[in-house]
Amino acid sequence: MSGRGRRPDPGLESRVHGAALELYGEVGWAGFTIDAVARRARVGKAAMYNRWESKDKLIADALTSWLSKSLPPSRTGPLRKNLLDMATDILDSYLEPKGLVYLRAQVEARVYPELFGQALETFQRERIRRGRAIVLAAIERGELPGGTSPALVLDALAGILTNHFLSTPTSQIPTLLEHKTKYVEETVDFVLSAVGYRAPGP
Amino acid sequence: MSGRGRRPDPGLESRVHGAALELYGEVGWAGFTIDAVARRARVGKAAMYNRWESKDKLIADALTSWLSKSLPPSRTGPLRKNLLDMATDILDSYLEPKGLVYLRAQVEARVYPELFGQALETFQRERIRRGRAIVLAAIERGELPGGTSPALVLDALAGILTNHFLSTPTSQIPTLLEHKTKYVEETVDFVLSAVGYRAPGP
Incomplete structure (x- = not known):
């Protein structure tokens, strides 16, 4: 750890995926926003936008990862x-x-x-x-x-x-x-x- | 016809129901708004809010009427x-x-x-x-x-x-x-x- 900046958050990706899928299940695509996922996953918006450039990429990512584990x-x-x-x-x-x-x-x-x-x-x-x-x-x-x-x-x-x-x-x-x-x-x-x-x- | 105010629009209800169902099919509940239905049905907002007090009532109405014809x-x-x-x-x-x-x-x-x-x-x-x-x-x-x-x-x-x-x-x-x-x-x-x-x- 450098002492500068934030610590990397190793659980971030799976927490965000989980929150994204839960939100999507409840509201569908029309109600799906990066900000709502960030709130639900308790992740800062900067970290979110840093990792996923759009909500399209986020849902595609979350779905692909989940489905590959659901086979x-x-x-x-x-x-x-x-x-x-x-x-x-x-x-x-x-x-x-x-x-x-x-x-x-x-x-x-x-x-x-x-x-x-x-x-x-x-x-x-x-x-x-x-x-x-x-x-x-x-x-x-x-x-x-x-x-x-x-x-x-x-x-x-x-x-x-x-x-x-x-x-x-x-x-x-x-x-x-x-x-x-x-x-x-x-x-x-x-x-x-x-x-x-x-x-x-x- | 009195010459004052608008003519009543006899096709309004079925046009609005049709537009409401089409919109709902595309975007689901999270994307469903009275304004979007009004635009799609080409009906003034005042007429919409006059007839349906909320989007809940509108979708329930449209669904019930459609399903009763779909038996x-x-x-x-x-x-x-x-x-x-x-x-x-x-x-x-x-x-x-x-x-x-x-x-x-x-x-x-x-x-x-x-x-x-x-x-x-x-x-x-x-x-x-x-x-x-x-x-x-x-x-x-x-x-x-x-x-x-x-x-x-x-x-x-x-x-x-x-x-x-x-x-x-x-x-x-x-x-x-x-x-x-x-x-x-x-x-x-x-x-x-x-x-x-x-x-x-x-």
Whole structure:
């Protein structure tokens, strides 16, 4: 330390990213400002503008960093267990403070493709790649018929959960949580029966 | 006409509602102002504030009126045909200028339940009631096994389409449209096979 100027703040970047995502989840792009992120992260404006030249760069940065950490793990083992874990992760992700970020960014990518498109497409491509591997491995093991469409299986699982979460009145969210395990099983079994799943032998 | 003051403007309400929904779809709640709606609808501010005391009232009004006109018709006849029509309507609704309104309002109902909750819940309740009637009639006709969950069928259909629409990069939307009929059929048949559908005899 030189004694002159400020000490570098090693936690700054992750604190700012966290604040940026939380704010974005609450208000969306139209309410997103560097100043509001600075206040929420308790970071001086000078430090903010020094690091991020625009709010476009800030949100793209925060999204990319968050999404790269949000990728589902590469899973192995029986298909039904994999899908149960995946479904639980999806439902849980909606219920954390940053839960609306992904949905908002998907909606706003339609309005501002240049802003959200790249971060989302990179994430979605990789997520589909990992989901595809799970479905293809299940076909190889004989748990699913050959020719099963991985995209349809993954769309169905994520879609049913997303739609259900969004259609549940806020006052009913605690009830949804209470029955989470049962609801996740029902959803996974619905998807599995659509594609002619055969449970592996003992 | 008295010759004094302005002529009443019979199209004002629907013009303002349309402008309010379009603006809301583009920018969401944080970017929504009475002044911006007034400019877009080419209506004087005085007339706006005279009719709507706050932006909360304006969006609630516009949403309620639009959603009440967006309810799916009560359908009769073979289940597969009903679901194909329903799926086509859902996909089409995303591609019109107001297409993001419903998704945005669902997301923002989590942040501002008092603002969006009521309009959405009324709509969703009635939509579920109509969808339920379709599934129950199909059970009665023997097209679906007894005990089929109407909620799961409807969540699955809407969810798969929504998720697919949101995950499609904006640049790929024209391709999605080009294959719309095939994609809708694939989705409906996926849902039907999940619930053990039996096509009605000739």
